[in-house]
Amino acid sequence: MTSQSAVSQLASAMGQQPAPIYLRVKQAIITQIRAGHWQPHQRIPSESELVNELGVSRMTINRALRELTSEGYLVRMQGVGTFVAESKGYTAMLEVHNIAEEIALRGHEHTSRLLTLEEVQADGERLTMPGVAPGQPLFHSQIVHYEDGIPVQLEDRLVNPVMAPDYLKQDYQAITPYTYLMQVAPLSAGEHVVEAVMPDAFQQKTLMIDAREPCLLVRRQTWSGNHAVTGARLLYPGTRYKLLGKFRDHN
Amino acid sequence: MTSQSAVSQLASAMGQQPAPIYLRVKQAIITQIRAGHWQPHQRIPSESELVNELGVSRMTINRALRELTSEGYLVRMQGVGTFVAESKGYTAMLEVHNIAEEIALRGHEHTSRLLTLEEVQADGERLTMPGVAPGQPLFHSQIVHYEDGIPVQLEDRLVNPVMAPDYLKQDYQAITPYTYLMQVAPLSAGEHVVEAVMPDAFQQKTLMIDAREPCLLVRRQTWSGNHAVTGARLLYPGTRYKLLGKFRDHN
DNA sequence: TGTATTATCTTGTCTATACAACCAGGCGCG
């Protein structure tokens, strides 16, 4: 069978470089997977087998396998065995940051202008939020964010009064809604949708762009516990803003 | 000082629920951080101190601290101590997937049409890649991807011949360039830029959209080792495609 | 034959111990 040759290849893949043993074990296992010797869903040798093959203590093997599991390379089932996870397929991620932080990080000046701060009634269509029935009150705010005086984001936000009853009383020159909401209702889950749209007349005017400039629209819905906290529509002028992301394969 | 009370609070925060000890230690530490008792950059008790305070073996403490470090809550320095990392501030991430996989995942049919597959010369402007001097050869491909017959992505790709010399010989009905390149040059790092743009005449025609429809443009550059492998410009019709992301605060 | 029990293999956790690697501050010596 292939198991014997696979194991000897495994042992040789460890080498004797000056690196911690658990790391060499991890590398050896990743090598087997990348080389295709161990296929997705296939069972790999048990801890005690690896202990015998590699001459390493079980705790060290266990650490290697545990870390590879948390990194998505393996799947483990108590009482059953350890299996190769299906192709990680590189999750290439984009981070979506808080606008004020991001501007500050670039060393620029962030200012904002409050356009709207009001209570509205949920209507089940545009003015709606999961868990808030039509007719119930909602808080609504509109804020333009500027980077060195140039508008870069139009923030249109609905807030669940149950989760943030004092939302209307805050000073949004001093604190961004994002920061305030994170304080009163720590985020537990969220969702993003990013799309390309054309701005309407109002949006063109407030962002000071012309009618033919496409915009990035980020719709974000966040939850605290089981309750929806806020839904935001963040509109960015296409020529002044880009979403940037880096990714890296860290063994 | 507060250290005594903080420690006793730590011990009580452990509780004696029926959960693994290392998890209870992790929870207790996260609780201290969230409650503000332990501030960012502040040093937390050493492993041996925690051993004494909590009556747990050092290896268990070590596992808890190690995992919290890899999760971004703590920063550790050998010979110095363990410190609270600065506000994790939750990273809201968007994943950018392989188009073929994504369509298959939705249970739809993915097809593609090869428009261009050629060798060009790097010109230092539009046709350029990090590490490839102007005048050097580059491979160039253009492919339209369809979901159930509807065009959803125009893929315009430049490939480094050094990293994938056989790129022009592949059958891109059978395998996507992404998949092929991943095989011959496993990804080690990459970058994304997402922006909103208007399509030019050629793009309108191939994506079958009209001139006023904004598009999402994802520019992706990937590296294998220290060598640039490929740069792709992925153009999506704004009305037919959205980038979706979920995030979650997992302790 | 069908069912309950047992044995065994697997991963999951915990401990005690040991040594290595690294850092900071103190000490002594020139």
Add this chain to the structure above:
DNA sequence: CGCGCCTGGTTGTATAGACAAGATAATACA
């Protein structure tokens, strides 16, 4: 005064041993 050494504290790694918990297959029993 300045330099190097040493020492104590800290994290990093490795091991052997033990028991718990889950899953599966073999076995015994009715």
